[in-house]
Amino acid sequence: MNRGRQIRISVSAAVLSGLLVYGVYLLQMRQIRLTETIEVVVPKQFVPAGTSLGREMLTKLRLPSGAVTDEMIVDMDDADGLESSVPLGGGEPLLRWKLDKFRLLPRLGEATFQVPRDYVKSVSSGIRAGDRAIVYLSAEGGASRRLFAEPVVVAAVKTASNQEIDNPKSSNLLSMAEGDKERMYASRRDANGSIDAVNLNLTEAQWLELDNACKEGKSKLIVAFDASSFESGEASGS
Incomplete structure (x- = not known):
């Protein structure tokens, strides 16, 4: 009886020793796999060109470290808010050259419209290309109101001679991309002309709403600078 018990214990x-060794082996292999792979950011599904990326659209994918390049984005915060310059495939590593932060081109579903001069009552003198603007409607004999719920992107700001308004010595767009708020402010203060025309990136529905509101001449637009343009520049540089 004692001998049988001893055999069972042995x-x-x-068996326990074998399981322990196997468990240690699995942990070691997992650690090796982790050290040999790197997580990169990928879209969960197909993303058309001109789409603004949000965290809910992104996930992580592990790739062998040898396959990861400097162009691939590994931090989801670095991709959040960027726009796709070209279509992106689902599960495809995000490459920096395929994304942009301050695109002046209209996004998917938008077009660039030059606002007719007689539609405009006033334009904030600090507005520059790449900014976000809030559009208000000032009506004769009626209450003024905000025309669009969300700010719209300013595609271009022109002088009467059709030159882009900017500081030739310190580009506002370059300062914005670098997150340099001081240079952004200086470029607006030392601009090369007064605003004569504004181009806005709008959806078809937004343009039709704007045009219908202003074409009879009883209502005019007030285009105001949105401070989030400065906040976006600061976030980009942080």
Whole structure:
């Protein structure tokens, strides 16, 4: 009886030892795999060109470290808010050259419209290309109101001679991309002309709403600078 019990104990000990060794082996292999792979950011599904990326649209994918290049984005915060310059495939590593932060081109579903001069009552003198603007409607004999719920992107700001308004010595767009708020402010203060025409990136529905509101001449637009343009520049540089 004692001999049989000893055999069972020996067998159980051997099995437990084997399981322990196997468990340690699995942990070691997992650690090796982790050290040999790197997580990169990928879209969960197909993303058309001109789409603004949000965290809910992104996930992580592990790739062998040898396959990861400097162009691939590994931090989801670095991709959040960027726009796709070209279509992106689902599960495809995000490459920096395929994304942009301050695109002046209209996004998917938008077009660039030059606002007719007689539609405009006033334009904030600090507005520059790449900014976000809030559009208000000032009606004769009626209450003024905000025309669009969300700010719209300013595609271009022109002088009467059709030159882009900017500081030739310190580009506002370059300062914005670098997150340099001081240079952004200086470029607006030392601009090369007064605003004569504004181009806005709008959806078809937004343009039709704007045109219908202003074409009879009883209502005019007030285009105001949105401070989030400065906040976006600061976030980009942080």
